[in-house]
Amino acid sequence: MDKKPCNSSQDVEVRKGPWTMEEDLILINYIANHGEGVWNSLARSAGLKRTGKSCRLRWLNYLRPDVRRGNITPEEQLLIMELHAKWGNRWSKIAKHLPGRTDNEIKNYWRTRIQKHIKQAENFTGGGQSSDQTSCTNNVSSCHPADHAVESYSPNTSFNGNLETTFQGPFPTESNDNIWSMEDLWSMQLLNGD
DNA sequence: AATAATAACAACCGCTGTGTC
DNA sequence: GGACACAGCGGTTGTTATTAT
Numbered sequence: 001m002d003k004k005p006c007n008s009s010q011d012v013e014v015r016k017g018p019w020t021m022e023e024d025l026i027l028i029n030y031i032a033n034h035g036e037g038v039w040n041s042l043a044r045s046a047g048l049k050r051t052g053k054s055c056r057l058r059w060l061n062y063l064r065p066d067v068r069r070g071n072i073t074p075e076e077q078l079l080i081m082e083l084h085a086k087w088g089n090r091w092s093k094i095a096k097h098l099p100g101r102t103d104n105e106i107k108n109y110w111r112t113r114i115q116k117h118i119k120q121a122e123n124f125t126g127g128g129q130s131s132d133q134t135s136c137t138n139n140v141s142s143c144h145p146a147d148h149a150v151e152s153y154s155p156n157t158s159f160n161g162n163l164e165t166t167f168q169g170p171f172p173t174e175s176n177d178n179i180w181s182m183e184d185l186w187s188m189q190l191l192n193g194d
Numbered sequence: 195a196a197t198a199a200t201a202a203c204a205a206c207c208g209c210t211g212t213g214t215c
Numbered sequence: 216g217g218a219c220a221c222a223g224c225g226g227t228t229g230t231t232a233t234t235a236t
Contacts, residue, residue, distance in 0.1 A: 016205080016206070017204095017205075017206090017229090017230090018204070018205075018230080019204090019205085038221075038222095039221075039222075040220085040221070051206095052221080052222090053206085053207090053221095053222085053223095054205075054206080056222075056223085057204090057205070057206085058204090058205085060223095061204080061205085062204080089224095089225065089226090090224090090225090091224075091225065092223075092224060092225085103223095103224075103225085104203090104204080104205085104225095105203085107225075107226085108202075108203060108204085109202090109203095111226095112201065112202055112203080113201090113202085196236105197235100197236085198234100198235085198236075199233100199234085199235075199236090200232100200233080200234075200235090201231100201232085201233075201234090202230105202231085202232080202233090203229105203230085203231080203232095204228105204229090204230080204231095205227105205228085205229080205230095206226105206227085206228075206229090207225105207226085207227080207228090208224105208225095208226085208227100209223105209224085209225090209226100210222105210223085210224080210225105211221105211222090211223085211224095212220105212221085212222080212223100213219105213220090213221085213222100214218105214219085214220085214221100215217105215218090215219085215220100
């Protein structure tokens with residue numbers, strides 16, 4: 001893929017970095033009216049100076065109305081750990097079993113929290129065995145990270161506390177030019193759309 | 195109060211698989 | 216059968232927010 005630049009027909013500069021509210025609205029509106037699919041041409045037709053790839057990612061991970069963000073429940077934590085123990089880093093596969101969750105979110109969640117927590121747990125249980133056991137997260141067949149994790153995931157641990165403090169909700173509520181809620185976006189879309 | 199360190203999240207990049215011509 | 220275009224996946228990096236010193 002990407003064997004040659006997608007903008008071969010026209011020399012449009014490609015925007016990168018965080019999406020603006022305007023871009024989000026354009027994308028939402030366009031998909032609401034035309035549906036998903038053929039992301040490269042979608043990006044062009046919608047007038048977005050983004051790659052199709054970028055549009056797809058933004059839509060799937062953030063703008064889609066059925067995306068649930070934050071507040072990963074203990075049940076979901078357990079499920080993630082179980083599935084990861086079973087399949088390893090097959091994030092999209094795991095995400096399919098967590099309705100509303102994206103592979104990106106699960107991946108980030110795993111890397112930033114679960115993995116770290118497992119490491120800590122291992123350090124406590126026996127620092128010496130780390131040569132083999134630190135690879136536990138990768139070595140899914142020989143051990144069960146979930147087992148480590150579950151024991152350290154009891155609601156009394158700081159881990160759960162972190163969750164609560166971390167996930168105050170999808171978006172901060174203080175006023176900020178670039179902060180808005182998905183509900184806002186969708187209501188705007190409804191106003192703009194048909 | 196200022197600064198440094200850390201955590202959490204969003205987005206990009208490169209690669210692979212699949213479909214179409 | 217080969218070349219190309221696209222979708223999707225997983226790894227990685229950059230940015231922002233939060234916490235500790």
